Amino acid sequence: MEHETSAAGSVGRVFSLLRLIGSAGSGGIRLTDLAERAALPRPTTHRILRALGAEAIVAFDARSKRYTLGLDLFLLAARAGNVVGLRDLARPTLLRLTASLGETLFLLVHNGYDAVCIERSAGPLPIRSFTGDIGGRVPLGIGQGSVAILAFLPPAEQDEAIRHNLPRMRDYGGPDEASLRAELLQVRRDGFCGGASGLIPGMAGVGVPILDAEGRAVAALSIGTTTDRLTPDRKAIIAGMLRQEATAISRQVNPFDPTLRRAAAAM
């Protein structure tokens, strides 16, 4: 069972097509190739694509007969990235910090056993990071932002993620369980992760969690920079700034706390 045909049914079919189109690159993909990769009959593929085209979810270039993702999917997706409004909330923060620090900032959200980058504000320096650009995904425990999330997960969930991720971490040259757990404790104490993990030579960073009303991490703010730019005192300053911003964001996220819903509904 590789990626399996997902949930069967027409919905599954539609999104397996969309994912294939999405991974086909900006040049687009032809019907036949698409049908083959999706293991669907050509007429079926064609009919679904027509329907998707009518919705502007896919675009069809009549000249090259190639399909690409359409504008409406893009617009829909822009809203989808707004996990609990986090993206909109955090964007000004990222821009401001990038401007004042001259560093690259990331907004990561917790998703399953991974952290996913949903926003990024690039500083002037070229930065290598695990998460890469928007859409990038790393196992929880790899990278400062990702570790910050892991450290502030409820114990059961944290254990589960560690158990699941330890094997995967080998691919990244990650730590063994003992040192990981030690780091998590320290991060919980400090409120941020600034480990010079050294996983990418010359690169360093700081990550702080964004917590929900129950104190569980839902996301993280992090910066990525080079080791020499992250002197201990500068690291302390940056950690403080990040924590402050993360706290401010947390406060704005938490109004969605279900216990307050009644008040909002009354308006």
Next chain:
Amino acid sequence: MEHETSAAGSVGRVFSLLRLIGSAGSGGIRLTDLAERAALPRPTTHRILRALGAEAIVAFDARSKRYTLGLDLFLLAARAGNVVGLRDLARPTLLRLTASLGETLFLLVHNGYDAVCIERSAGPLPIRSFTGDIGGRVPLGIGQGSVAILAFLPPAEQDEAIRHNLPRMRDYGGPDEASLRAELLQVRRDGFCGGASGLIPGMAGVGVPILDAEGRAVAALSIGTTTDRLTPDRKAIIAGMLRQEATAISRQVNPFDPTLRRAAAAM
């Protein structure tokens, strides 16, 4: 809003639900409300949502029983061919210009009779604009970026858009046909739109088109600022910078020009 039930069939049903969820805000929406707005039976709605949930295209908060757009929908578009790669191409440009000018920049794409904002890089000043944030939509002809696109459309398409949009423009306090056409000519001559359209008091801006290989506008780069910050000489400087950036982006877009594909394939 609902212009019609879109394309019928299950695909139409799926995306009308997704659009409704998307427009429900980050708080999410409940099954019953969704079913009612979509004019679908609750069980049908429920089944489709389950399938979408299995794909992580929608997220379901078990606590509040509310549905929101899921992360995978975001990742689908983020990882891949967003509008011919324009967004990725333009993002660094927007950030750079925002940093150096201290202004808010917009990337608009041509879509039907409208221009749609697909990226925006906010400067320090609070800016009022028609397009608003990402996803915002204005009729072609309203706002500098939008006018820049309209001016560089093929004549037939331009006429069609003007005919269609003139009535709509009344809502924005837009110009009459004669002055609009006069402005379009000027924009075509100058290569940019810097009209102090005065549609939003105190606000001004500059828009330049991003052209495809055939010289048709596919998008526009624009800045939005206040009238007093846009002195004539600064406007000229900014227009020059924008044109240069837009040209650079055009060059990177155009390698995908179908007429050149054969050459690329031969490599």
Next chain:
DNA sequence: CATGAAATTCCGTTGAATGGAATTTTCGAT
């Protein structure tokens, strides 16, 4: 604890999606 509203499951029915086959279009080779 009672009550109503919402969510969820069930399942017999049916019509919409399916896909094999036929047709048309595209495009490269001669």
Next chain:
DNA sequence: ATCGAAAATTCCATTCAACGGAATTTCATG
């Protein structure tokens, strides 16, 4: 220009997956 192969597109009889009315469970509210 002509041909032929490959791709795209249309057709349509079949069927099975989606449908939705009804029943059941869950949940919030008074």
